[in-house]
Amino acid sequence: MLVLTRKLKQKIQIGDEIEIEVLAIDGEQIKLGITAPKEIDVHRHEIYQAIIEENTKAASVPSSFGDFLK
Numbered sequence: 001m002l003v004l005t006r007k008l009k010q011k012i013q014i015g016d017e018i019e020i021e022v023l024a025i026d027g028e029q030i031k032l033g034i035t036a037p038k039e040i041d042v043h044r045h046e047i048y049q050a051i052i053e054e055n056t057k058a059a060s061v062p063s064s065f066g067d068f069l070k
Contacts, residue, residue: 006022009023010022017040018035019035020033020034021034
């Protein structure tokens with residue numbers, strides 16, 4: 001894991017197309033601005049985990065589904 005320290009208005013560059021900027025600092029909260037191409041999804045970690053969980057549930061076939069087809 002790369003650990004970086006940034007101050008207000010400073011940026012982090014990831015590759016050629018992704019830029020992260022510290023927009024505001026308020027106590028324990030930091031507001032980040034992320035610039036990335038539209039084809040790259042950007043989510044908070046907990047939202048991403050919820051998406052993965054929902055996709056996994058949607059992709060699973062219930063065991064009783066075979067009986068439904070008979």
